[in-house]
Amino acid sequence: MSVLVYTENWDGKFKKLSFELVSYAGKVAEMMGTTTTAVTIGEVSDDELKLLGKYGANKVICIKSDNLKNLDSQLFTNAIAQVAQSEGSKVIVIANNNSGKAIAPRLSVKLKAALGSGVSQLPLNLSPFTVYKRAFSGGAFAHVVLKTDVKIIALTQNSFDIAENSKDVKIERIDVQIDAPKTVVKDVQKQAGKLLLTDAEIVVSGGRGMKSPDNWGPIVELAELLGGATACSRPVSDEGWRPHEEHTGQTGKIIAPNLYIAVGISGATQHIAGVSGSKYIVAINSDKSAPIFEVAQYGIVGDAQKVLPKLVDAVKEIKGK
Amino acid sequence: MKILVCISHVPDTTTKVKFVDGDTKLDANGIQWVINPWDELSLTRALELKDDASTGVKSVTVAHVGNATTEPTIRKALAIGADDAIRVNAEPTDAYFVAAQLAEVVKKEQFDIIMCGIESSDYNNSAVGGMLAEFLDIPSVSAVSGLKIENGQAVITREIDGGKETVTVPTPFVAIVQKGIAKEPRIAAMRGIMMARTKPIKLYEPVAVESLTEYVRFEMPKPRAACKFVDPENPKELITLLQNETKLI
Numbered sequence A: 001m002s003v004l005v006y007t008e009n010w011d012g013k014f015k016k017l018s019f020e021l022v023s024y025a026g027k028v029a030e031m032m033g034t035t036t037t038a039v040t041i042g043e044v045s046d047d048e049l050k051l052l053g054k055y056g057a058n059k060v061i062c063i064k065s066d067n068l069k070n071l072d073s074q075l076f077t078n079a080i081a082q083v084a085q086s087e088g089s090k091v092i093v094i095a096n097n098n099s100g101k102a103i104a105p106r107l108s109v110k111l112k113a114a115l116g117s118g119v120s121q122l123p124l125n126l127s128p129f130t131v132y133k134r135a136f137s138g139g140a141f142a143h144v145v146l147k148t149d150v151k152i153i154a155l156t157q158n159s160f161d162i163a164e165n166s167k168d169v170k171i172e173r174i175d176v177q178i179d180a181p182k183t184v185v186k187d188v189q190k191q192a193g194k195l196l197l198t199d200a201e202i203v204v205s206g207g208r209g210m211k212s213p214d215n216w217g218p219i220v221e222l223a224e225l226l227g228g229a230t231a232c233s234r235p236v237s238d239e240g241w242r243p244h245e246e247h248t249g250q251t252g253k254i255i256a257p258n259l260y261i262a263v264g265i266s267g268a269t270q271h272i273a274g275v276s277g278s279k280y281i282v283a284i285n286s287d288k289s290a291p292i293f294e295v296a297q298y299g300i301v302g303d304a305q306k307v308l309p310k311l312v313d314a315v316k317e318i319k320g321k
Numbered sequence B: 001m002k003i004l005v006c007i008s009h010v011p012d013t014t015t016k017v018k019f020v021d022g023d024t025k026l027d028a029n030g031i032q033w034v035i036n037p038w039d040e041l042s043l044t045r046a047l048e049l050k051d052d053a054s055t056g057v058k059s060v061t062v063a064h065v066g067n068a069t070t071e072p073t074i075r076k077a078l079a080i081g082a083d084d085a086i087r088v089n090a091e092p093t094d095a096y097f098v099a100a101q102l103a104e105v106v107k108k109e110q111f112d113i114i115m116c117g118i119e120s121s122d123y124n125n126s127a128v129g130g131m132l133a134e135f136l137d138i139p140s141v142s143a144v145s146g147l148k149i150e151n152g153q154a155v156i157t158r159e160i161d162g163g164k165e166t167v168t169v170p171t172p173f174v175a176i177v178q179k180g181i182a183k184e185p186r187i188a189a190m191r192g193i194m195m196a197r198t199k200p201i202k203l204y205e206p207v208a209v210e211s212l213t214e215y216v217r218f219e220m221p222k223p224r225a226a227c228k229f230v231d232p233e234n235p236k237e238l239i240t241l242l243q244n245e246t247k248l249i
Ligand SMILES: Cc1cc2nc3c(=O)[nH]c(=O)nc-3n(C[C@H](O)[C@H](O)[C@H](O)COP(=O)(O)OP(=O)(O)OC[C@H]3O[C@@H](n4cnc5c(N)ncnc54)[C@H](O)[C@@H]3O)c2cc1C
Pocket: A206, A207, A208, A209, A210, A232, A233, A234, A235, A236, A247, A248, A249, A250, A251, A252, A263, A264, A265, A266, A267, A268, A269, A270, A271, A274, A284, A285, A286, A287, A290, A302, A303, A304, A305, B013, B037
């Protein structure tokens, strides 16, 4: 009756998100008085699998199959469902990211298990099983009762602190019976080694108030100095000032970094919908009445062109550069 | 080839939501209802594909699960250019319920490509598309940012961490779309609005399905601490505050 957590791996490696998921699943298992099993698909070394034990997994199952090389929502769902059934899992934890969103809804139908997605806290209650989730694009939160015997929780990235909770982890490698995939990958374009916006803990973001793509130098520099990533508002990516993958908001990426620095961004509802999960928001804007200051904890009313270089210098100073 | 676009009926994206009845229900007072932004973009892409004779797309249908009050939203989709519409006459109670209703529609009407948005801006479940595909036992491709039809075959671009992939799947399948699927939503022209009045909206009565979830209470986001303003002449103070108070840098 364990808690099952699906931990994706990236070319055989886990990342912070994986540990967040396992930490979360471990805490849910504790609440329920049961154990945690993690499942991953692909080629992963024993040492890497053992890392999950450090965050609370009692058992790690690694599924290998030539038919599971690329994400095929149907097949991945079948593989995870088989494990959930053989483990007798009552709760399944999965990330609310691209691959989680591809799998969790299918799993919900396959197992007739209620799905709560965009969850950002531990369950509020076990009976009835109630989760706390994002609703109305960040304009509200909802308490949602998952009414079935088996439940699926799709956890928001960066919403749960990782916590070490070492377990004597048991590793199991299994083969599952899976058909040939229907999703055929023809071509992959991937930038390796770049910090993903969704993984970044600090994000520096520019809006139309930056005036021109030529002014982005200090935004990029600030992000680099802080070990963060860059983002932008929609008009900026629409104009082609910045790449589309930086577009943040309701119709772009939804992120929840620890620190979001918005420069020359007015703070339209649709933009805030993508960043309201940030722990702290800093705004730099020349207009004191810009709505971004209503959601920011720190603000500078001023001209970005003048303020940014001074900020870069100040960060260089503390970083000793 | 026939395309189905599933549309969700949601409060306008600038709405500041409020709740009533002890925070259990959305206060619908004064809300402007619109087509969910993703679904508007799906519809736009479907119509672009139909406009191009080489794709072989013959019709674009929209489907919605909702009661009669949602008809203006459906008419808007028809005005934008959908050929016809289907409404399942039921109060949608959760994603599972909605997907189960849509599955019945697809079984009866047979579509080649079914498009859903990655998220409905109201209940934010990112669930209906994948659930629908599982009910029908057909493939689904998620995070779709491009959809083309080449020699009768659907060629899909999907987003992956740090990049994109080009994939193919056999029809019928569900495409779960996100940014990139179309550039700007198509707007209804006067002629479209006139024509929409006479386009058919087929009614389906719902099948009996229980919902698996229940939204029992809503709450507003926790108020954030008021903004501390730093002198623009001395941005260094901001860095000091971030160091001392947030310990993040
Ligand atoms: C359905 C829908 C979905 C949308 N989705 C998104 C989305 O996902 N993401 C998104 O971002 N937007 C989205 N939008 C657009 C959104 O409504 C706003 O138009 C957009 O966020 C504004 O971008 P901005 O803040 O960069 O520009 P503006 O609103 O033009 O703001 C520029 C700001 O810069 C400030 N400024 C000007 N000069 C300076 C200076 N020298 N120094 C400092 N500050 C300066 C100004 O005071 C102003 O506040 C959506 C809209 C719709 C209708």
